[in-house]
Amino acid sequence: MDTYRIATIPGDGIGTEVVPAAQEVLERVGARFGIELAWTELEWSCEYYARTGRMMPEDGIETLGGFDQIFLGAVGYPGVPDHVSLWGLLIPIRRAFRQYVNLRPVTLLPGISSPLRDVPAIDFVVVRENNEGEYSEAGGRLYRGTADEVAIQESVFTRRGVERVMRYAYDLAGSRRGRLASATKSNGIIHTMPFWDDVFRELAAEHPGVETSEYHIDALSALFVLDPGRFDVVVASNLFGDILTDLGAAIIGSIGIAPSANLNPEGAFPSMFEPVHGSAPDIAGTGRANPLGQVWAGAMMLDHLGHADAAEAVMGAVSHVLAETGVRTADLGGTASTREVTAELLTALDREVAAR
Structure with a gap:
């Protein structure tokens, strides 16, 4: 035993x-x-x-x-x-x-x-980065309680942190139906998300058997509702993954x-x-x-x-x-x-x- x-x-x-x-x-x-x-x-x-x-x-x-x-x-x-x-x-x-x-x-x-009408089978997995990203402790507040109060919250994305969660997601996709989608917002978040995209594309070259796709987070959220059947594995940063998975829970009932x-x-x-x-x-x-x-x-x-x-x-x-x-x-x-x-x-x- x-x-x-x-x-x-x-x-x-x-x-x-x-x-x-x-x-x-x-x-x-x-x-x-x-x-x-x-x-x-x-x-x-x-x-x-x-x-x-x-x-x-x-x-x-x-x-x-x-x-x-x-x-x-x-x-x-x-x-x-x-x-x-x-x-x-x-x-x-x-x-x-x-x-x-x-x-x-x-x-x-x-x-x-499902609350979705005429939904096909829903069966995918979200891999959320869980240690860094938007949920970092870097930042603070100045001039509390005044008209000049400032709140600063820094996102922290390391190559090691992004690579390891993406490698896990690539391997998981390879063991399932071979499709991996990445959640990004590189058109509006100018530093961290292009970095996230770069690492995702670098690792794609090491996993030729996995079909990849990239979606901006707003469009991806809409597709969770409009066409959830297209997804197999989705990899996302800490914040994006947190939001997507609660949405995912909602569409499964x-x-x-x-x-x-x-x-x-x-x-x-x-x-x-x-x-x-x-x-x-x-x-x-x-x-x-x-x-x-x-x-x-x-x-x-x-x-x-x-x-x-x-x-x-x-x-x-x-x-x-x-x-x-x-x-x-x-x-x-x-x-x-x-x-x-x-x-x-x-x-x-x-x-x-x-x-x-």
Whole structure:
């Protein structure tokens, strides 16, 4: 049996509800495929911040370094600004462990209706640069509170950072349908985006089997809505990738089902897996949270650990529940509770494993 040490950070709101649900599913599939997941729960969250003034302890990164992977729920709490939670927990983890790939599948699952009319199959992946770009700390504010106040935010694009995320995207496209699109805005952003384009074209010469295309971010956003079937893999900077992936979640039916992986592809450090959705304080504690995004993130974790068969079984169970049953939460038009969806997933998973 393969054993992995997993740090769980349920976080706030519905994160504390969907993480245990996903753990049940992952433990069930693990028992069937010889995978032991040794969980350690960490209470780091915005509520923790409200008590201590920190999102995680001073030795938090050192603590996480002792685990194989990180399983995150959702972070966000009324009264704690979003930039505090992001820069106090998620971004330090992503950077300390060189999780430079944010991988987000955009797949329309069976049984889900897209808000797009007459949409064909949607099945592509966005590779978002996760460590630099527009989300840098370079900059500041001067003359606060005066008529002369100035705010400066610098974007930082390094050749190493851009090359490594693009190489990952090229390799991923080569393993899929062989098409890679780049998100740019080189007509308006005069330095960083032409640099991004240059690196993209240089690497294209090293990957002759991959068909490439370049789109300005505004046109690309429109095509996500008008013609999503044309895409296979999309590579984007930190900001552009962040926006595109939320749009991607919307066109596959609900942000509540979308997963995300923060990857250190080399495996030198732990990677982190989380749903795209937030902590949803408006429904926290009501038992109505959709666990599918967290479960899908767990499947991505299994795949990253080298257990593609177990990941496929989980996603097979998810597809069965969505396509063959009426059990779904309110965000998908149903009335089921988190508990009811989880129970149905476990039943479907047993059936999926038995059929293999």
